[in-house]
Structure formats: structure tokens, C-alpha cells
Amino acid sequence: MHEELLSEVRGEVLWLTINRPERRNAINPAVLDGLHAGIERANDDDGIRAVVITGAGEQAFCAGADLQSGKSFAFDYAQPGQRLADLLRRARRSNVPLVARVNGACMAGGMGLMAMCDMAVASDRAVFGLPEVKVGVFPAQVLSVLQHLVPRRVLNELCLCGEPLSAQEALAAGLVNHVSADLDGKLDWLLGRLLDKSPAAIRRGLYTLKHIDAMPFEQSMAFTESQIGLFAMTEDAREGQLAFREKRKPNWTGK
Known part of the structure; x- marks a missing residue:
């Protein structure tokens, strides 16, 4: 079969x-x-x-x-x-x-x-x-x-x-x-x-999108203001901003 x-x-x-x-x-x-x-x-x-x-x-x-x-x-x-x-x-x-x-x-x-x-x-x-x-x-x-x-x-x-x-x-x-x-x-x-985008940003981004879907506004804001701090701590965030300043393609690690 x-x-x-x-x-x-x-x-x-x-x-x-x-x-x-x-x-x-x-x-x-x-x-x-x-x-x-x-x-x-x-x-x-x-x-x-x-x-x-x-x-x-x-x-x-x-x-x-x-x-x-x-x-x-x-x-x-x-x-x-x-x-x-x-x-x-x-x-x-x-x-x-x-x-x-x-x-x-x-x-x-x-x-x-x-x-x-x-x-x-x-x-x-x-x-x-x-x-x-x-x-x-x-x-x-x-x-x-x-x-x-x-x-x-x-x-x-x-x-x-x-x-x-x-x-x-x-x-x-x-x-x-x-x-x-x-x-x-x-x-x-x-x-x-x-x-070609950041694996870490996409992974954490989907997590964020799905969690705020059913949240009221104030709860959503409290959740997302903490999430943006976590986004910024990733290797991909540091690399993405450095690549932007250096005018080159980023080398994502997904971390």
C-alpha cells in the first residue's frame, strides 16, 4: 500500500x-x-x-x-x-x-x-x-x-x-x-x-502573532513590549542591524 x-x-x-x-x-x-x-x-x-x-x-x-x-x-x-x-x-x-x-x-x-x-x-x-x-x-x-x-x-x-x-x-x-x-x-x-529573512525573527514573530490574536489591547501591549526586548537580544538582531550599517547581506545564524 x-x-x-x-x-x-x-x-x-x-x-x-x-x-x-x-x-x-x-x-x-x-x-x-x-x-x-x-x-x-x-x-x-x-x-x-x-x-x-x-x-x-x-x-x-x-x-x-x-x-x-x-x-x-x-x-x-x-x-x-x-x-x-x-x-x-x-x-x-x-x-x-x-x-x-x-x-x-x-x-x-x-x-x-x-x-x-x-x-x-x-x-x-x-x-x-x-x-x-x-x-x-x-x-x-x-x-x-x-x-x-x-x-x-x-x-x-x-x-x-x-x-x-x-x-x-x-x-x-x-x-x-x-x-x-x-x-x-x-x-x-x-x-x-x-x-532569506531572519530565522530567529520569524520563529519568535510567529509565536508573538499567534499569542496576541485573542488578547485585548492592554494585554497585547504588555506582551509585545516584553517581546521586542527579547527580539533585540538575539544574534540575528545584532547581525541584521550590523549588516544594514555595513550595507551587506546578513549572515543569519537563527539564534
């Missing part, structure tokens, strides 16, 4: 590919466990600067739960956490940037995988949707990662009507950063803009 979640390091980037094209890269336990393990690996390895999450083939990024299995909503209610929810929690704690490469249909739980990423690049053929109401359920868990990405009216329509958005509509709604007919060219462009 072929691996259902492929993991490959390409330079400083870990690629995680859902490898179930015959099921439109639908989610199953092996996929969730593989994505969780991949994000853990990236955060434990200082040599990995970014994670790309995508689907095999050209038809689908991820079509959501594998409804053909008949077990998609058969949870173990004795467990306080479910696999998808635990993956979204782990992604939220990641200090390594996650980038979604949306190569095709991004539906239901696939929207959760896309939205848990820090950035997303989509093919101009991609479509996005939350069709759960068509099969009598609701996109409950993915709301936690979607609700701050798009305007409430857009989210309400996606959830309550279950109809899809085109790639351009998703871009206009703020679901993705970029849409291109040259998906990999645009992805490489985005990664290039990320990978």
Missing part, C-alpha cells in the same frame, strides 16, 4: 503531500497523523525554515473527510480531543511557517488544513467550499481557524449555503494570499521572500 502522507525535505522546506488522489486527497487518520508528525518534525529541526502542505495530483488539495469510508464522523467520545482538532491545535503552536499549496479543490476539512496555514497560494483552477450542510453536518472544527480569515457575512454564506467560491473569489475574501496559473512559480516566489 502506498504512503498516504508523503514527507520530503527540499532544501530548507519540508513538503507534506496528501497522497490519496483516488479519493481527492480526502482526510483519514493516516493523513492527520502524518501532518501532525510533520509539523512536529519541522519545529524540532532548526534546518527546516518552512512547511508546504499540498495534495497529490492536480484535481484536489483536500476534499475534506473521506465520506466513502462511512467512518468520518464515528468519533471516540471517551477521548476529550479528536484527531483533526488536535492537528489544528498543533498547527496553531507551530513556530515554523506553514504554507498551503492549494492545487485544486479545497473543501470541508480541507478548508481547515488550508486555514491552519500561515499563508496560502492557490492555482487559478482551485475551488473552495464548506459543503457540510449538504450531508447533514456542519463545519464546526474548521470555524476555529476560519473565523478570523474572512468577513462574517462571507463565512455565514459559506457555512449555511454550502456553495463553493472560485479562486478569485477566495482571494477577494482573504482566504488565500495569491492566485496564479503558475502555482509552483508563485509558491517559489513566496518562499524566496520568506527564506
